[in-house]
Amino acid sequence: MPNLALIANDPVERAKSVERMNGPLYSREKINFNHGIRTPEELEALVCQEPFIPDNLEAIGSLLEKITAE
Amino acid sequence: MSGGVLQGKALSSRTRHHLLNNYATSLIYACSTVKLGFPHASYSERELRLALDEADVDLAAMFSRRRPVNGISAGKIAGIIAFRLSRFKIVHIDEDGQNQPLIYLIQDLAAIFAVQFLLLRTKIPELQVLEIAYQLSRRHANQETLGLVFDTIINKPV
Numbered sequence: 001m002p003n004l005a006l007i008a009n010d011p012v013e014r015a016k017s018v019e020r021m022n023g024p025l026y027s028r029e030k031i032n033f034n035h036g037i038r039t040p041e042e043l044e045a046l047v048c049q050e051p052f053i054p055d056n057l058e059a060i061g062s063l064l065e066k067i068t069a070e
Numbered sequence: 071m072s073g074g075v076l077q078g079k080a081l082s083s084r085t086r087h088h089l090l091n092n093y094a095t096s097l098i099y100a101c102s103t104v105k106l107g108f109p110h111a112s113y114s115e116r117e118l119r120l121a122l123d124e125a126d127v128d129l130a131a132m133f134s135r136r137r138p139v140n141g142i143s144a145g146k147i148a149g150i151i152a153f154r155l156s157r158f159k160i161v162h163i164d165e166d167g168q169n170q171p172l173i174y175l176i177q178d179l180a181a182i183f184a185v186q187f188l189l190l191r192t193k194i195p196e197l198q199v200l201e202i203a204y205q206l207s208r209r210h211a212n213q214e215t216l217g218l219v220f221d222t223i224i225n226k227p228v
Contacts, residue, residue: 036141040133044085046144051092052191057183061103063196064172 080129086122088188089151093118096183097161100176110167111176113160121158125151128213145224148185149217155181156206178206185220194223 007014020026037043081089094113101111128150132142161177163170182202186194194202202219205211 036143037147038133038137038141040080040082040085042141043080043129043147044082047085047088047188049188049191051095051187053187054193056193056196057099057103060179060196060199061105064103064175064200065105067200068172 079126080133081122081126089122089184090118092188093155093180093184096187097176097180099183100179103179104170104172104176106163106167106170106173106176110164110170112162112164114158114162117158117160118155121154121160122151124158125154128154143217143221143224144189144191145219145221146214146217148189148220149215150213151189152181152185152206152220153211153213153216155184156211174207175200175203178203181206190220190224192224192226198223 002013002017007017037046097111097113098108101108129142129147132146132150136142156178161180163173163176167173179199182194182199186192202216206216
């Protein structure tokens with residue numbers, strides 16, 4: 001991390017700084033969660049199974065009714 | 071972009087078919103939830119189609135960014151699709167249905183059910199379904215946060 005006064009007065013140091021920033025020294029951090037669906041085919045395999053219908057759909061309506069009545 | 075039309079490639083024809091067919095089911099359950107008779111509700115085929123097109127573009131961008139090493143979790147995909155299904159002008163209620171005060175939740179409930187039935191494939195507690203629907207309908211929501219919420223629901227401790 002060069003001091004600005006140095007860079008302002010020394011073209012060689014400035015050039016070195018540019019070279020460091022433009023080189024491989026600093027590279028983008030790669031976050032690798034490494035999970036999930038990787039291809040459209042895998043997505044299709046998930047979506048095209050029999051739908052999962054939860055057993056609390058009526059309860060959602062009842063709760064909504066109760067909340068609105070309060 | 072091709073001919074002014076955004077094109078994705080993450081949703082295959084078969085995937086789209088299942089999503090579209092399932093949407094009708096989800097809308098039926100959503101109307102039942104708010105006690106609105108089915109004759110009062112219609113859906114725009116055009117808007118539904120365009121919502122999937124937009125989700126497809128989002129998904130294609132994510133796939134291309136993460137492949138080949140990383141994938142996209144089912145919750146994140148559900149977040150993208152639910153967001154698009156909630157934002158396009160899909161569900162329309164006729165004049166006689168306007169007296170039902172909860173109709174504003176129908177499209178958002180349908181969006182949640184649509185991704186729940188095919189992608190999340192798990193039960194969501196009743197209160198959370200209503201809270202997510204309200205958030206989608208009346209407050210701020212985006213694909214990323216919805217995706218994280220759905221991931222949390224899928225991966226809840228047993």
